[in-house]
Amino acid sequence: MKNEKLTQDEYDALNEVARGIKGDRVSACVGRNTKRLAGLKLFSIAHNGRISLTDKGQQAIFVRRCILGLRAVAADPSGKLDADVAMFLGKKAHILPRPDDSVYDITDKGRESLVDIASQGI
Numbered sequence: 644m645k646n647e648k649l650t651q652d653e654y655d656a657l658n659e660v661a662r663g664i665k666g667d668r669v670s671a672c673v674g675r676n677t678k679r680l681a682g683l684k685l686f687s688i689a690h691n692g693r694i695s696l697t698d699k700g701q702q703a704i705f706v707r708r709c710i711l712g713l714r715a716v717a718a719d720p721s722g723k724l725d726a727d728v729a730m731f732l733g734k735k736a737h738i739l740p741r742p743d744d745s746v747y748d749i750t751d752k753g754r755e756s757l758v759d760i761a762s763q764g765i
Contacts, residue, residue, distance in 0.1 A: 673694065
């Protein structure tokens with residue numbers, strides 16, 4: 644089994660490729676992480692050298708955003724969440740919107756997930 648735990652630098656490279664690479668050259672961040680991320684099938688490298696994000700890479704970014712969103716709600720219920728993250732966490736019963744919809748409460752299931760995530764070192 645591969646070690647698929649990503650570093651912050653690798654997440655930065657994923658986010659940069661997701662935004663789109665301008666020009667012919669990649670940044671140093673993308674360059675130093677390309678081999679590992681392509682090996683994990685998070686990047687796809689075309690024959691012409693263009694780097695793009697795979698579906699697995701997009702999923703990794705979304706999961707990371709959900710984890711950070713859940714932690715943000717646990718720390719500050721009045722924190723702002725992206726609509727797609729809030730919808731996903733709500734569907735999975737990790738957060739509950741308060742009646743005014745601008746503030747979220749973390750559920751017991753959400754707290755259990757945070758403990759599980761912390762125990763995995765993510």
